[in-house]
Amino acid sequence: MAQKYTSPSAAKTTKPAESMQPVQFIFDKSNYTLLAAAVVVVALGFVLMSGNTDIYSTTKIVIAPIVVLAGFGLGFYSILKKPQTKA
Template sequence: MAQQPIRPAAATKTQPTAAPVQFIFGKENYRILIISIAIVALGFFLMSGTTDIYSNTKIVLAPIVVLAGFGLGFYAIFKKPAANS
């Protein structure tokens, strides 16, 4: 005795509703993230160079600018996008 294959129930032919795509970040989040990347790049540019490696710009100002850029990047990631109603 051979077993009969089990056939699935007849599927209904309904059109799936297209839900609007929601991104994780909003437009403002991406804008802030790009600004933070530019600030970090500026900080590394201030840190570069071979002359006068013990200047206040390279030891004090550049690390503060880099850390501010990273902080702004974290803010851009954790900020909730505005709800569109």
């Protein structure tokens, strides 16, 4: 089967300016801010968990995992949060 050749200029379609709509992003600025905060909280939790002295300290076995889980929870919330609609 032969394919029909079309020139590149014929393939271009121009749309009038009034029919173009602004791009709607999935996430809002607040979503990205919360996601960045979640990354910082998770990193802080891993820093609290690191080190090689006193592996049975309360900070390493209780507080740090709670901080990491809180960071993951904040990340999930930032993804699921609906952006505000402009009225």
